[in-house]
Structure formats: C-alpha cells, structure tokens
Amino acid sequence: MTKKLKQLFFGYLKIILLLTFLILNTPVPIYATQENNNLLPDISAKSAILIDAYTGQILYQKNPDLKCFPASTTKLLTALVAISKEKDLNKIFKVSKTAIMIEPGGSSYYLNEGETISFQDALYAMLLISANDAANVIAENVSGSIQEFVKEMNSFAQSIGAKDSHFVNPNGLHNPQHYTTAHDLGLVAREAYKNEILRKIMSTTEYKITTASMHKKPDWQIIYNINKLLRKNSKYYYPYANGMKTGYTAQAKRCLIASAKKDDIDLIAVILASDDAFADAIKLFNYGFNNFKKEELFKQNQIVGKMMVDKTNNKWIEGYIKSSFFILKSQSSNSQKQDITYQVDFLKDIKPPVHKDTVIGNVYIYSSGNLLTSIPVLSYESYIPQPEVSTLINSAKKGFVKGFKFLLYFLIIVVMMTVIFIIATIIRLKRRKVKLRLRSTKTIDFSSFISKKLK
Known part of the structure; x- marks a missing residue:
C-alpha cells in the first residue's frame, strides 16, 4: 500500500470514528420511541399515579397509597402555601442564619445571612434549582418561623384531601416523619396546576435572579431548570412537558411530579421511589396520550x-x-x-x-x-309563586272554616244565654204567681166596720 493510500485510509478511518463517536454521544430523546401499543407501562417506581390535571381522573396507578419520602417534591406544597398567604411577589425577604443552616451537599442557591431577596426570585430558586435555603427563607418570611409554616403546610394538605401525608420541613430534606403518597401529591399537583403563577415558574427553563443583594456576579444570577423533561439538550426531553418539580434523597430515591399537555389533554404524573423517574414519567405520558381520548360527559x-x-x-x-x-x-x-x-x-x-x-x-x-x-x-328558570285560583280557593276554604267555627261558637253562646234567660224568666213568673195567690186568699174582718157604724 502506497503512502498516499495509507493517508487516505487513516483519514477516512478518523472520519468514521468521529462520526461514530458523535452518534453515540448525541442525546436521543426517549419520546422518539413512544410505544403505540395498549400495554400498561412497565415502570421502576414503587409508587406512581397518572391523572387528568383538571378533573383528577385516575388513568393509571401503582401503589398510590404507599407512604413514601417525597424529597424536594415537597417544595410544590411549600410554594402553594406561600402564595396563598403572601400575594406580593415583589416583597423583599430577609435571610436569617437559621434559614441557611442546611445539610452540606444539598441543593442551594447559597444565600448569605443578612442578604435580601424578593419573594418571586426565591420562588424561582426553590422551584427551578430546588434551593433548600430559598425554601427556608420563604417559610420564615411568610409565617414568622419554619415551625409555624410547617403547621400551615399540614393544614393545607388536609384541606385538599391529602390525609395520608405528614410534613416536618418546607424543603423535603429527609426525616422519618416526613412522608406522603402518590395520591396525595397528585392532589397537591392539581392545585399547583391551577395556579398561573406557579405554572409559569415551573415551565421556565432559564431565569435571571436580580434581587439577591449579595449575588451580583453574572454567573451567580442565571439559574437553569433541573427538570430534564423540559431541556432540549437532554435525552429525557419531552416536547409536551410543561413543568412541575423534581426530587431526590438517598432514602427517597428518584422522585418527580411532572405535567404535560398534548392537544386538549392535560396530564400529571407522580413518580416516587424510582430508579429513573424521568423515564417512568415519559412512559406514563405516552400511555395516557396514546390510550385515552376526551369525551363529553355533560x-x-x-x-x-x-x-x-x-x-x-x-x-x-x-x-x-x-x-x-x-x-x-x-x-x-x-x-x-x-x-x-x-x-x-x-x-x-x-x-x-x-x-x-x-x-x-x-x-x-x-x-x-x-x-x-x-x-x-x-x-334553569326562576319561580316566584303567584296567588293562583287554587291558592284563592284554599284561602277561601280556610276562611270559611274559621268563620264557621266562629259562628258556631257564637250560636252556642247565644243559645246558652237564651236558655238561661228563659229559665230565669220562668222562675221569676212562678214567684209572682205564688205572691198573687197568697194575696187573694187573705181573710178580711168586717165586724169592726159594723161596730164603728152603729156608734
């Protein structure tokens, strides 16, 4: 083989190897392998549920009432409670020493004691990069203390029917008493999906924080959503995905609340204790979109x-x-x-x-x-009763009965008084007759008259 042929051969070989490398390392979206069959999805999660985002209709469930650790999916409830109490997104929150005392290695925006940040920016930090310190800052500034905020979290969960859950912190860091179920998180997710502010935040892939007073460097200000379903450079990119929240701890494993919209169908998937939560969510969404159609019930x-x-x-x-x-x-x-x-x-x-x-x-x-x-x-219509014929007849009947009763009572009284009067009259007449009879039978002595006349 000549030197020129060898150069051409190795040149082509390098090109082939380079192309092979690029193909193997290019992210392949999982959604491209959508199953178009009717089989139930085979997922790794211990517990999961797929629901209609608006009605709550359950399309798929796997151990939905199994109590699991939610990890940072907790922050969805934290956001709901905070927004229900504080309406001013521009309000400036202060960062305390307590708020930044979190486990080393956990997700954080690395806020500093004494720093200030707006409520809105804290929400973005909490929901996009799962910042535990931002969750604590929100809790303290909204309710006065983390402990008081946690009470309101549990109260809110109970009010929407999430009765098999118990929360002890606003960030989801592991605690044996901090647990929930896929069913309960589905209820939380539905409430969040109704909220336009939260839907906008959770669907955002890139955001610039401008109000953190000690984070003025440009590379400290830009944050990126860690939800891989939303990121086009990820192998998990799913074109119909539109938000929600990720979660992970060693004890909870991979957790995810995800939402997706295709045509006129909005779905929410809750994945708990999974080996690959994003892959599980995609399988559930494909199953829902491929096997269900919207039908008008009313x-x-x-x-x-x-x-x-x-x-x-x-x-x-x-x-x-x-x-x-x-x-x-x-x-x-x-x-x-x-x-x-x-x-x-x-x-x-x-x-x-x-x-x-x-x-x-x-x-x-x-x-x-x-x-x-x-x-x-x-x-369907208004109804205001009018004095119809039947009503008048009934009224007349009632009036007649009342009048008849009154007349009857009156006649009885008149008769009784008449009888009493007659009896009294008879008694009086009898007494008079007796007196007259006595007068007519009285003896008159005429001898005194004769003697008076002779004298």
Whole structure:
C-alpha cells in the first residue's frame, strides 16, 4: 500500500470514528420511541399515579397509597402555601442564619445571612434549582418561623384531601416523619396546576435572579431548570412537558411530579421511589396520550333532572349544568378499569322564591367507585309563586272554616244565654204567681166596720 493510500485510509478511518463517536454521544430523546401499543407501562417506581390535571381522573396507578419520602417534591406544597398567604411577589425577604443552616451537599442557591431577596426570585430558586435555603427563607418570611409554616403546610394538605401525608420541613430534606403518597401529591399537583403563577415558574427553563443583594456576579444570577423533561439538550426531553418539580434523597430515591399537555389533554404524573423517574414519567405520558381520548360527559346547559319546589301548587323546576364537562375515555381494553358513574342530588331545603342559576343540587362524579369531583346544579328558570285560583280557593276554604267555627261558637253562646234567660224568666213568673195567690186568699174582718157604724 502506497503512502498516499495509507493517508487516505487513516483519514477516512478518523472520519468514521468521529462520526461514530458523535452518534453515540448525541442525546436521543426517549419520546422518539413512544410505544403505540395498549400495554400498561412497565415502570421502576414503587409508587406512581397518572391523572387528568383538571378533573383528577385516575388513568393509571401503582401503589398510590404507599407512604413514601417525597424529597424536594415537597417544595410544590411549600410554594402553594406561600402564595396563598403572601400575594406580593415583589416583597423583599430577609435571610436569617437559621434559614441557611442546611445539610452540606444539598441543593442551594447559597444565600448569605443578612442578604435580601424578593419573594418571586426565591420562588424561582426553590422551584427551578430546588434551593433548600430559598425554601427556608420563604417559610420564615411568610409565617414568622419554619415551625409555624410547617403547621400551615399540614393544614393545607388536609384541606385538599391529602390525609395520608405528614410534613416536618418546607424543603423535603429527609426525616422519618416526613412522608406522603402518590395520591396525595397528585392532589397537591392539581392545585399547583391551577395556579398561573406557579405554572409559569415551573415551565421556565432559564431565569435571571436580580434581587439577591449579595449575588451580583453574572454567573451567580442565571439559574437553569433541573427538570430534564423540559431541556432540549437532554435525552429525557419531552416536547409536551410543561413543568412541575423534581426530587431526590438517598432514602427517597428518584422522585418527580411532572405535567404535560398534548392537544386538549392535560396530564400529571407522580413518580416516587424510582430508579429513573424521568423515564417512568415519559412512559406514563405516552400511555395516557396514546390510550385515552376526551369525551363529553355533560354538554353545556344540559338538563340533569328536576325537583319539587312548591307542593301546594305542584310546581317542579329543572336543574342544569352550566358548562361542559369532559372525561378521558379509554380506547384500549387493556387499560386499567375506568368506570365513570355519576349521581344527581338535589338539595332538600329549597323553598320559593327560586331565582335562575340558584344552586339547587350537585352532580357527584365517580371513577371506579371513588369520588372524582362534584359539579353544581343550577335552577334553569326562576319561580316566584303567584296567588293562583287554587291558592284563592284554599284561602277561601280556610276562611270559611274559621268563620264557621266562629259562628258556631257564637250560636252556642247565644243559645246558652237564651236558655238561661228563659229559665230565669220562668222562675221569676212562678214567684209572682205564688205572691198573687197568697194575696187573694187573705181573710178580711168586717165586724169592726159594723161596730164603728152603729156608734
């Protein structure tokens, strides 16, 4: 082989090796291998749930009530509680010595004692890079102390139905008494998904913090979202993903609350105690989007029943649902059972007058026997009772009965008084007759008159 051929050979070999290296090291998005089958997803997580973001309908679940350590997914609840209490995102928070006392090696923005930062920037630091110190700063400034804030976290969780959870800190650092379930985190995630501020923050991939008073260097200000589902340079990039929160501790393993939207379907996946939470989430999303379609359960302004509101006039009023309501209908026979049922319950204390759009009942919707949600039933029309003929007749009847009773009582009294008067009159007449009889039988002595005359 000539020298020139050898150079060409090794040149081509280098090019081939370089191309091979680039191909092997180029991130391959997992979503590209979407399963287009009807099989249930095989995930590594010990506990997981896939739900409709708006209705809470469960599409898939694996040990949803198993108590697990949530790690930094806790911070989603922290953000919810904080925003519910403090409305001013521009409010400046102070950093205390207690707030920055966290375990070495944990996620942090490395705030300093005495530093100040806005509420908004602290939220971004907490939710994008999972800063534990930012979570503590938020808790202290919103509620006065971390302990008081934790009480409000538990109270908030109970109020939304997350009854199998207990939290002892706002950041999710490991504690044996800090636990939750996939079902409960699904409830938390739904509340967060409704909040426009949190949805905007959690979908952000890059953010510049400008208010941290001791973080003025440019490389200290830019933060990047660690949710790999959102990052285009990641092999886990998922084009339909739009946010939520990651988590990891050695005890909790990989945890993730993720959300995704495709066409008109919004899904939330909760992954706990996983070996690869991002891969599990993608499998769940693919399963949901491939196997479920939106179906209208109730149409806009649909009549769902009627109730009696006036027994006297035999008046019924119709109840209706004002807005359309959709469920996700399974397109596969292999999907986990999704029996959707509903029950219409009218209130029992409704009395006229009833105005249009008055709440007169509720529709309770169940998924596989579990309460999914409730929708108010409104009155389709107004009803104000008028003095109709039947009402007048009834009133006349009542008046007649009352008048008759009065007349009867009056006649009885008159008769009794008449009888008493007659008896008294008879007694008086009898006494008079007796007196007259006595007078007529009295003897008169005429002898005295004769003797007076002779003299």
